[in-house]
Amino acid sequence: MTSTIKLPGLLAMTLALSCASVIAQAQTAQMPLNDSEKALHVLNRLAYGPRPGDVDTVRHMGVKRYIDQQLRPDSLPLPEALSNQLSTLPTYQLNATQLYQQYGPPSFPPNSATPEEKNMARQRANKDITPQVHFARLWQATESPRQLQEVMSEFWFNHFNVFEGKDWVRYWNGEYERDVLRPNALGNFRQLLGSVAHHPAMLYYLDNWLSSGVNTPEAKGRFKGLNENYGRELLELHTMGVDSGYTQADVISLARILTGWTIDEKGMKDGQAAFVFNPRRHDFGDKVFLGQTIKGSGEQEGEQALDILARHPATAHFIAIKLVQYFVSDKPEPALTEKLARRFLATNGDIKAVLRTLFDSQEFWARSNYQTQFKTPYQYVVSSLRATATPVLNYKPIDGVLNQLGQPMYGWLTPEGYKFSEEAWLNPDALLRRINFVNGLSNGKSPIARAETPPLPPGSPPPVPLPTTPVDPQQLMQTLSPALAPHSLAAITAAPPNLQVGLILGGPDFMKR
Amino acid sequence: MNRRDFIRHLGLTTSGAILIPVGLSGCVVAPPSKPLAKAKPTPPVGIATGADSPLSYGNPLQRPHTTGDGTPRMVVVFLRGAVDGLNVVVPHGDHNYYKARPTIAVSRPGTQNGALDLTGYFGLHPALQSLLPYWEDGRLAFVHASGSPDVSRSHFEAQDYMETGTPGEHNTRDGWMNRMLGVMPPSQSPMQALTLGESVPRILTGRAVVANMPTGRDATRPTLIDKPEVSQAYAALYAQDAALGKSYRDGISARKELLADANSTEQKAANNGAPLPNGLSIDTARLGRLMQGNPDIRLGFVAVGGWDTHTNQGNGAGQLAGRLRPLADGLATLARELGPAFNDTVIVVISEFGRTFRENGNGGTDHGHGNAMWLLGGNVRGRTIHGYWPGIDDKSLNEGRDLAVTTDFRAVLATLAEKHMRIGDPAMQKLFPQYAAGMPHAMNLLV
Numbered sequence: 001m002t003s004t005i006k007l008p009g010l011l012a013m014t015l016a017l018s019c020a021s022v023i024a025q026a027q028t029a030q031m032p033l034n035d036s037e038k039a040l041h042v043l044n045r046l047a048y049g050p051r052p053g054d055v056d057t058v059r060h061m062g063v064k065r066y067i068d069q070q071l072r073p074d075s076l077p078l079p080e081a082l083s084n085q086l087s088t089l090p091t092y093q094l095n096a097t098q099l100y101q102q103y104g105p106p107s108f109p110p111n112s113a114t115p116e117e118k119n120m121a122r123q124r125a126n127k128d129i130t131p132q133v134h135f136a137r138l139w140q141a142t143e144s145p146r147q148l149q150e151v152m153s154e155f156w157f158n159h160f161n162v163f164e165g166k167d168w169v170r171y172w173n174g175e176y177e178r179d180v181l182r183p184n185a186l187g188n189f190r191q192l193l194g195s196v197a198h199h200p201a202m203l204y205y206l207d208n209w210l211s212s213g214v215n216t217p218e219a220k221g222r223f224k225g226l227n228e229n230y231g232r233e234l235l236e237l238h239t240m241g242v243d244s245g246y247t248q249a250d251v252i253s254l255a256r257i258l259t260g261w262t263i264d265e266k267g268m269k270d271g272q273a274a275f276v277f278n279p280r281r282h283d284f285g286d287k288v289f290l291g292q293t294i295k296g297s298g299e300q301e302g303e304q305a306l307d308i309l310a311r312h313p314a315t316a317h318f319i320a321i322k323l324v325q326y327f328v329s330d331k332p333e334p335a336l337t338e339k340l341a342r343r344f345l346a347t348n349g350d351i352k353a354v355l356r357t358l359f360d361s362q363e364f365w366a367r368s369n370y371q372t373q374f375k376t377p378y379q380y381v382v383s384s385l386r387a388t389a390t391p392v393l394n395y396k397p398i399d400g401v402l403n404q405l406g407q408p409m410y411g412w413l414t415p416e417g418y419k420f421s422e423e424a425w426l427n428p429d430a431l432l433r434r435i436n437f438v439n440g441l442s443n444g445k446s447p448i449a450r451a452e453t454p455p456l457p458p459g460s461p462p463p464v465p466l467p468t469t470p471v472d473p474q475q476l477m478q479t480l481s482p483a484l485a486p487h488s489l490a491a492i493t494a495a496p497p498n499l500q501v502g503l504i505l506g507g508p509d510f511m512k513r
Numbered sequence: 514m515n516r517r518d519f520i521r522h523l524g525l526t527t528s529g530a531i532l533i534p535v536g537l538s539g540c541v542v543a544p545p546s547k548p549l550a551k552a553k554p555t556p557p558v559g560i561a562t563g564a565d566s567p568l569s570y571g572n573p574l575q576r577p578h579t580t581g582d583g584t585p586r587m588v589v590v591f592l593r594g595a596v597d598g599l600n601v602v603v604p605h606g607d608h609n610y611y612k613a614r615p616t617i618a619v620s621r622p623g624t625q626n627g628a629l630d631l632t633g634y635f636g637l638h639p640a641l642q643s644l645l646p647y648w649e650d651g652r653l654a655f656v657h658a659s660g661s662p663d664v665s666r667s668h669f670e671a672q673d674y675m676e677t678g679t680p681g682e683h684n685t686r687d688g689w690m691n692r693m694l695g696v697m698p699p700s701q702s703p704m705q706a707l708t709l710g711e712s713v714p715r716i717l718t719g720r721a722v723v724a725n726m727p728t729g730r731d732a733t734r735p736t737l738i739d740k741p742e743v744s745q746a747y748a749a750l751y752a753q754d755a756a757l758g759k760s761y762r763d764g765i766s767a768r769k770e771l772l773a774d775a776n777s778t779e780q781k782a783a784n785n786g787a788p789l790p791n792g793l794s795i796d797t798a799r800l801g802r803l804m805q806g807n808p809d810i811r812l813g814f815v816a817v818g819g820w821d822t823h824t825n826q827g828n829g830a831g832q833l834a835g836r837l838r839p840l841a842d843g844l845a846t847l848a849r850e851l852g853p854a855f856n857d858t859v860i861v862v863i864s865e866f867g868r869t870f871r872e873n874g875n876g877g878t879d880h881g882h883g884n885a886m887w888l889l890g891g892n893v894r895g896r897t898i899h900g901y902w903p904g905i906d907d908k909s910l911n912e913g914r915d916l917a918v919t920t921d922f923r924a925v926l927a928t929l930a931e932k933h934m935r936i937g938d939p940a941m942q943k944l945f946p947q948y949a950a951g952m953p954h955a956m957n958l959l960v
Contacts, residue, residue: 207823210875222824225874229823232666232880242667243683248912251666374757404727406712413818414594416669426756427713428703428764429725435747436736491749499746502737506747508754508761 033370038063040482041370044513045327046070046359047147049383052479067359070148071186071352082143089132092174096200096274099171103129104268125170133164133174134395134409141382142392152185152351153177154378155326157410158417160196160238162205164410172201172274173410189319189349190310193238197306200263200274206230206415213259213283223262223281231255233415239309241318246290253287257294257301316344320354327358329369330421336363371483371512374422377405379513380434384505385448387479388441388471393451401437405430435506442501444468473500483509566606571632571897574651578960579891581856585934586804588813588847589690589716590887592840592864593672594821598884599870599905599916600833601641602655602898606634609905613871617878619829626829635898639829640837643845644889651895652848654958656886658903659920660866664912666880668821671865676716678923678945689944690812691719693930696940702809703767709796709815717814724767726803728796733772738765774803793817793843801850804858811934817843820864824875848889856891859933859959863922869914870905883916886925892933894960899925920956923948928955 033041039058043050046067058066069076086092091099103125105118113121141150157177162169180199184192196202203209208230212219219225231254236242260282264272277299284296290308294301309315320340324332339361340354347353358364375383381401385392392398402408406425412418419425440446445468477484477492484492484504492503504510603619604610605628611618619638620627628636629645635657637645647653663680665671674680678689694706706723708714717723727733737743744765751761797815804810819836826833844862848855867884883903888895900920903909911917923945930936930944932955941949 207875207877210824212874219874222875227823227873227875227877228879236667236669242665242670248666406710414668414821422756423718424712426760427723427725428760428767429727430712431757431760432736432738432764432768433727435738439737439743485753487753488750491746491752494749495746496742499743502743503746503750507750508757511757 031367033365033367034482035059035063036482037370038365039066040480041365042066042070042359043147044371044383044483045364045373046151048141048151048379049386049513050479051386052389052475055479055482067356070146071356073146073149073186076145078144078146082139085139085143086136089136091129091132092136092178094175095179096172096175097268097271099129099175100168100200100265100268100274101271103171104168104265122167122170129174130164130170131395133177134399135392136174137177137409138382138385138392138395138398142385148355149182149185152355153182155322156181156185156192158412158420159322160202161412161415161417162201162410163413165413166205168204169201172199172204176201186352186355187350189315189344189351190306192351193310194303194306196238197234197258197261197302198275202230203261203263203275206233208258209262211255211259211261212281213256213285216259216281216283218278218280226252226255226259226283228252228255231258234258234309237416239318240312240314241321244314244318249288250290253289253294254305256283256285256287257289257305259283260299261302310349311345313341313345316341316349320344323354323358324363326420327355328361328363330373330423333363336361371509373420373513374426375511375513376418376420376425377402377407377430377434378409378418380511381405381437383513384438384441384510387476387505387510388501390441390446391449394448396452397447401433404433405437431511434511435502438505438510439502441505442471442498444470471501473497473504476501476504480504480510483512485509565608566634568606568902569632569634570899570902571635573654573894573897576651576960579856581853581858581891582808584808584811584854584857586808586811586813586854586858587693587929587934588800588804588815588858588860590840590844590860590862591672591676591714591716591814591816592820592862593816593818594668594864595671595866595868595880596820596864596884597822597826597833597868597878598657598864599867600826600828601638601837601887602631602657602885603628603636603638604634604902604905605630605636607905609907613905614828615872616876617826617828617872626834628829632898638834638837640834641841643838643841647845647848647889648896651960652889652891652893654888654893654895655898656888656900656920656925656956656958657898658883658916658918659886659900659922659925660883660918662918662921664882666866666882668865668880673715675863675865675922676714678926679947680923682947687719688714688716689926690716690814691721691723692944693812693934693936694721694723695719696936696943697811697934700809702770703763704770704807704810706812706814707800707803707810708813709800714814714816717812722763724763724771726771726796726800733799735772739768739772770807771803774807792839794839794846797843797847798850801847801852801854805850805852805854808854815843822868822877823873823879824877826872826877844889859888859890859893859929861925861929862887862889867916870910870916871914881915882911883918886922888925888929888958890933892960894958899956899958921948924956925958928958931955932959 036055036059039055040050042063043054043058105113105121144150162173164170164173176199180195184195206229207227210223211227212223212225214226228251232251234254235246235251240246260278262276262278263274264276267276268274279298282298286296287294289305292308294304320337321332323340324337340357343354343357363369381398399409407418488507488509492500495503600619605621622628622630622636626639629639629642630636631648644653661671661674661680663674676688677685679685690706703722704724706717707726708717708723709726710728713723747761751758800813804813817840822833844860847860851858863886864884866880866882868878868881873879903917903919905916909917927941927945927949931941936944
């Protein structure tokens with residue numbers, strides 16, 4: 001500072017000091033992340049946070065290698081314990097047709113089942129399928145070494161959201177995630193889009209299975225007319241994004257193009273695949289879609305429309321924005337978004353290539369984007385289970401807390417899915433609920449870590465409580481050390497030991513990733 | 514929307530229509546053939562006859578302004594997913610309605626599951642029975658054919674516009690209810706606005722502090738964080754984080770107020786032997802009691818989902834009926850539990866857009882345009898349908914498929930802001946930018 005004005009000594013000194021501190025702050029803001037911070041950063045963004053020992057492991061192997069591995073999930077074997085756990089879930093092994101055969105409506109068509117029979121069928125699916133779907137997701141999110149695949153499966157589930165509570169979706173949402181989203185999570189976007197479009201969970205959720213061309217031979221009863229629901233959301237939410245230039249006429253064209261894409265109820269009873277194209281409900285007229293004429297030809301029209309959508313620059317841009325919001329910052333940086341959109345177009349929607357560009361970007365590694373994203377309730381809960389190595393033996397308390405925090409699993413009713421932003425999730429009440437939740441993890445007696453046992457016959461002796469190990473605050477501090485700011489450490493260590501685990505997990509540092 | 518767009522929008526410029534100033538929406542277009550709303554008594558509709566009844570907007574009860582404690586309050590109930598307003602306030606006097614909805618129309622008054630007659634032309638969905646007393650004593654009104662001037666049929670975009678109060682503008686950062694907090698008399702209370710549920714909705718996002726009201730039966734049971742030694746340990750930890758620290762401190766002080774309020778008022782209610790209501794009513798009962806007891810709470814917000822009835826909507830019975838019934842009960846509970854503060858409160862029920870006039874091939878309706886807004890409150894000029902009915906014959910429909918919008922939703926909200934919440938002129942510009950500037954005069958919504 002070169003000042004020509006004579007200042008009284010004290011004031012000048014204060015000014016000089018405060019300038020120095022501003023400069024120091026500016027320098028910290030530009031300082032590259034150190035190796036531990038980098039390790040934590042990839043574990044927070046490509047994974048659901050560190051488990052004990054993870055930061056050291058990643059630091060030793062190097063973040064570059066970690067990212068490479070995560071982008072090739074098949075190179076990471078699933079631990080035997082996890083594979084065994086998943087194989088104990090009988091309904092999780094079934095395909096869409098088998099699920100429908102075993103749990104579908106009891107009589108269809110003609111629909112002669114009584115309301116009681118229908119109700120019982122619904123309850124059976126609720127009792128058998130749903131817990132297993134939730135277990136499968138939670139076990140893989142907490143235990144799978146293929147963390148980026150899990151993160152991207154959740155990302156795509158949210159992008160192509162279906163609501164578990166909408167009647168038949170409950171049969172299929174787990175299978176949809178297992179067979180459509182997880183295998184394609186790091187694959188090709190067009191392939192993913194197509195698999196989603198053919199899946200009964202989506203056909204059912206957005207009503208396309210009911211949609212028929214006007215005056216087509218089998219357009220009757222519940223299949224009487226055109227239903228625009230899927231066509232609209234396919235444009236608005238799955239591909240181009242709202243206000244990207246399509247019109248209401250395009251929505252109708254797309255709905256007409258997709259008429260006859262339906263669920264083969266009868267066929268499934270004989271073991272056929274769930275998807276069928278029914279030409280007797282398809283509108284064979286020519287359509288104009290996004291300025292292109294699509295000749296009436298049948299099922300192929302839909303593939304053509306999906307091709308157009310997957311290659312559209314608006315789609316590339318929309319997906320890029322969402323990826324940057326998830327992985328970098330709530331407020332997407334236009335330069336990075338542009339770069340990713342170009343990569344998306346140049347690689348015909350190679351998700352892995354787009355992500356690699358993202359993970360190579362300077363924005364991803366900028367200190368200004370380190371420990372800045374406010375976790376969603378799901379990220380928060382899963383990361384706390386990982387940090388404390390809490391085994392998930394009962395999913396119900398997790399469902400409960402996620403309901404309370406406003407993000408029930410598979411529970412977003414409308415097709416746009418949950419938001420990933422601080423604005424959506426940071427509020428006073430939510431913070432307090434998070435704090436209450438993690439305090440329940442600290443003593444090792446969380447009901448999450450205890451399997452539900454059937455009630456004992458009356459008169460039998462009370463069960464002997466299992467030995468429990470409280471979470472060790474020192475170990476937890478070690479696990480999360482690059483996340484904990486010095487003043488946080490000071491406040492935590494000054495608190496009584498029985499509060500320390502709750503403070504680490506309920507403090508501002510662990511709320512962010 | 515400027516005046517010319519508005520006229521083009523209605524598609525009536527060449528039909529000899531006349532412009533009539535109505536409320537804050539500037540003007541509406543009235544076809545010359547139909548007389549304007551003039552609260553005429555109408556002859557009862559014969560059930561057997563399919564003949565149309567004359568359009569009637571009802572017969573507002575003449576009554577004086579009723580005083581409460583003098584602190585104006587407002588509760589917004591947002592029906593997410595676009596409720597079918599044509600099956601809420603049913604134009605049962607028009608054969609076009611029955612023609613367009615062969616399986617989902619609510620049948621005429623007097624038939625099984627038929628509409629509850631309101632004006633001879635309009636009727637109420639039978640599942641809303643518990644609100645009928647409020648209509649009859651003049652405390653419930655509707656603004657029909659209202660909505661956003663923006664034509665978006667996207668749930669998320671339309672909700673966003675309705676919550677920011679700036680249709681067509683994507684970049685508005687805050688919601689209009691939060692801006693309203695900013696222009697109300699300053700208060701130290703962190704509980705000036707209460708939203709039911711865990712996240713802050715767009716409509717309340719912004720600079721002013723908003724408290725979340727937990728939902729369900731256990732919401733006011735003390736928890737770990739309510740222990741002083743625990744909350745102090747966290748306070749030290751959150752001291753240095755600007756955004757999260759503020760949230761934390763707001764949370765703790767709101768929690769203290771909530772527990773104190775809830776424990777006293779709920780205790781009182783229990784002593785009165787009031788049964789615990791169910792579902793939405795659990796929460797609206799608590800909201801009503803809190804707002805009655807604590808005049809610091811000026812704004813309340815509740816979102817209710819599940820209105821996107823693309824399939825099997827049902828008519829007087831069925832899916833939509835099953836959703837409307839608990840809603841009506843929840844609103845009636847809120848009105849009752851507000852007690853004397855009901856006279857200081859206007860409850861507004863809104864939804865992002867209406868649904869298609871004609872039923873689709875699956876016994877449902879798709880995304881449409883015009884809808885009905887509901888107004889409930891001690892000083893609402895009720896027993897009347899406000900706004901202007903554009904008609905539902907083929908040539909009157911928006912884009913040939915939906916009820917047209919003849920009242921901008923901001924006309925209703927701005928009127929309530931000005932006349933009920935007593936927000937002055939310069940502040941109105943902040944509340945509804947681009948809209949408030951040219952406001953001609955308020956709608957006649959209050960007694």
